[in-house]
Amino acid sequence: MQQKTSSRYGDCYLRAPTNAFMPEWPNWIHRLSSSSCGTRAEHVRSTRTHSPVSFPLGIESVAAQGSHLCEPPIHCEPLGSKPPQENYIVAKQIVFDDDARGPLLAGVSKLARAVRSTLGPRGRNAVLDKGWGSPKVTKDGVTVAEDIELDDPFENLGAQLVKEAASKTNDVAGDGTTTATVLSEAIFREGLKMVATGADPMALSRGIQKAVDTATAQIAKMATPINEKSKSDIKQVATIAGNNDPQIGDVLADAFTKVGKNGVITVEEGRSNETYVDVVEGMQFDRGFLSPHFVTNQDEVTVELDDCYILLFEEKISNNKKMIPLLEAISKAKKPLLIIAEDTEGEALATLVVNKMRGILSACAVKAPGYGDRRKAILGDIAALTGGKAIFKDLGIDLESVKVSDLGRAKQIRITSETTTIVGGAGKKADIEGRVAQIRREIEATDSDYDREKLQERLAKLAGGVAQINVGAATETEMKERKALIDDARAATQAALEEGIVPGGGTALLRCRAAVEKLEKATEGDQKLGVRIIRNVLDQPMRAIANNAGLDGAVVVNRVLQMKGKTEGYDANADKYCDLVAAGIVDPAKVVRTSLTNAASVAALLLTTESLVTEIPVEEEPAGGDHHDHGMGGGMPDMGGMGMGGMGGMGGMGGMGGMM
Template sequence: MSASRIVFGGRARHRLLHGIDIAGRAVGVTFGPLGRNVLLDRDYGGRISKDGVAVARMMEFDDPFVNIGAALLRGAAVKVSDEVGDGTTTTAVLCNAMVRDGIRAVAAGLNPMDLRLGIDIAVSKVVETLGARARRIGTRDEIESVARIAANGDVEIARIVAEALESAGSEGAITVEAGHSLETTVTVAQGFEFKQGYVSHHFMTDRTTGTCKLEDPLILVSQDKLSEFQPLLQLFDDVYESGRPFLVIAESIEGEALSMLVVNTENGALQAAAVKGPAFGERRNALLGDIAAVTGATVLAEELGLAPANAGIEHLGQARRVSVTAGKTCIVDGGGHSREIGDRCTAIREQARQTDSDDDREWLSERLARLAGGVAVIRVGGGSEDEVKERRDRFDNALRSSRATMEEGYLPGGGAALLQAAPDLDGIDPANIGQRAGIDIVRRALREPLRRIAENAGHEGSTVVARLAARSDGKIGFDARNGREVNMVDAGIIDAAKVVRTALQTAASLASLAITTEALVYRGPLQVPSSPLDDEFRFMSDAF
């Protein structure tokens, strides 16, 4: 086994920046309506993508220094994508700018803790400004505008996402899957969605989207904790013999039981996923009962008279399809009987009528909406498997971004909102020069998204930024597709406020981490490869 090696100080920070810079530039080329393509080398062939999160997920390097930085940026970008569906590239561009300026400031002798505090102060002010300027969404056209931006300008994707949201409602379940024709369709199926995801990333079937998709799975629903393997051996053998995927939903899955599922999934013997039951206590048991009704499963629990160890394959439920991410599970076309589901809905309505608690009434209403409402299914069409996969990624982004807009409203897009928030930093009175430098790091970073969008469209980015920064009208931005300055809202170029806020906060958090890093620990020989950034950091900028 290789010994641990440690690199300290500026050398460690510069190597960290090297990885962040490579990853940030690779993601950044996809930015904007005229962003460039990236060719991804996959085990089963190349794939062309303009999706920032797909590019971020693919990046892994042999060089430990480069890989640490790239992995940090990849994690930040994927976190933003998983949370709000868009903003991956904004996060990468903002982070790259802040890390570069921050490490340069530390090398010039400024206190990294003061820099971090200055960044935090500036970001808090910008978030406050964005929140005050955000406009609530009101029309289908506005939803389509946000979806179009997230889908890299695809009008058809925007229209279909808006249609799906109308069908399912803003809180309704919507799933995106590969179709089997050239046309993309939206249908409403019986289904159930809840906010709990897989307990281990080893269950992912698609690492590009971070999703586990199970076709025609058997489904175990248990109120008990599953930890020992031996009592479940016969049941698991029966599932294996069936040749069908296996979804386990229980109070918790750990120890030998989880290890067995992971090992068999990793070696290809079984396609499976384990999900912790939603909510807590009695509410969890109630939701597990709802899931059992939807799927046709029997709830397994020792106190109910049927322990998991005594269950057979006849006690398992089923569904046409299940999609599981890190944060949610969506069951489509479960095998439950409509009569049993209807009886359960009637009982929930009666409980809501009798309760005096507003909190309980709201929770019961949510349960009823899950059981009675369907799942809108978007089946993505295309001329080839690669085309379908690429379009499916953009549908996912557009859907999550549209929902984020419904939560916190929208802002002028194309980097305009961030650029116009920069003057609000002028009123901050920092305690020292380090904090001032941290505020200035954020101020400069706010210009980067617009600059990058303009450059990807073939324009001189710095000139576009300078021209717009001089304008007093905060609604005016740069329409990169047509190469002109316009009222961004009137032109339908808008971003979800939640996406912009989350991207800025996540980028700032990673930048603060990089700035305050004093050592890198890795396994392997202590042979530090040369970096093209080394020469740059031999000469410090006078900006600090």
């Protein structure tokens, strides 16, 4: 093993024999420390035990001379002669009980204060410094939360945990991140009050979970399904989620009514000041024609095939002899042909081009989309959509034996140099629905976000369509902020189509209070206090919305509680009390449910935390290379060491030894 130290001879490593038994080291170190080698000690670490060991400076000179004091013998190597094998361990600091929960609450509160200001129709913007380029202006709670890192390591732990609740809500429901953050802080703060009075944190956690289950059940009962074909219903949800912007509501309502709730809607930055929707009907994949000679529309440089046969072949096609019998049969039927295969090359591609140019057969060839198992899956989707049969190599079917009855059919196919779009497939409805159900089961079973995204794309191409919203704005900063807002509104609208809508403005959570109070009366012990925590925090989102609108939150909450209608509440945008559903102020039930569930989960974890462990912050050495400022090891008694400090990139000069 080696230990590093320095002297007037330069940086060295002390190597002890590998068979040195550690219990013998204290005596050996004591003999070295008490020797006349030097007067000042330097702390190093034992690479075998990781325990601090103190060596006197100047020890290497004794080791180099082979002094009898050094037992077991030590060998000194100049730095760089062999790469040192050192294990550096970062020391940790630990705090317990109130010393742990106090900083956690401080961190959670700082995060919640920054995020809370964005809640509601009159919420304020946050400006985020990205370190480069223009600052980012946003009203999105999760974007603000993700940009926050606190200096205190213990406070930062609390902030990061609540940030996780916001991110999880965004991943599942697409919105409600600010509500999740506000509820997390409120539950944690209320819980700490109970813990201070002597309540058991674990019992509180169980009570919190019971209350959340009751509240989410009430939300489900309260939810009203919306008609996916009703443009006005979809516009209501999208407008509220889009910060009460009617243009966002119109754009999303247009997109959803065209592609349905199973369709895929993407949001991209546009190239103009206008925001508009492009809808791709049918199935589209990113593969274009293999030869420009296939082009039928010279003006648009596209291949357009009507009432077309489709060959789905997994392998490469290069031999034209195997393909000729099929081409002859299709030529007799006087129908165009699209070949989708791993590749079409050589004689086979030349045969297709020549026959097309001579007017014998209208044909086109494209590469199959995807790779490996994903390619097989997409070919299977196209087969279900077009009523054809995908020819896989593991089935042992040769190209020569493929019949016209094995081919798929489509009313219209449009192919550019980059994309292929199939419209009006001839597949049976039962086959397509079976394929859709299979993909949905795979989506539920997968744990991979990437796989889930690809499966949803496949689902959309089979069951719905693809719509792209091109976001327009006057400046780049406005465009990015608007794009994030539309993306959140899209996700919230999707959630509303899945689980229905509830009254907005924090009213739905407030209306759950009666059911939670009933549960509180039926619960005993500290669990009852846990239920009471949830009862006390259900009004927090409404309070925050009212406060951001310039009103007293407590007054607004009391006024709403006195109103008899379940859908009546406070409209912060119009500054009036009304029937929120009739006024179009609604929230997706999935967003409200997910916000409460994730907030309670994180807050319960924080409440049951008894200790925090973080790394001890280490001050970084000033830039300028290896700086060894060890000073003079053993100068004259009256001179105290006269050492020259290290210069920037050069190692510092060791101190002068005792002067003769």
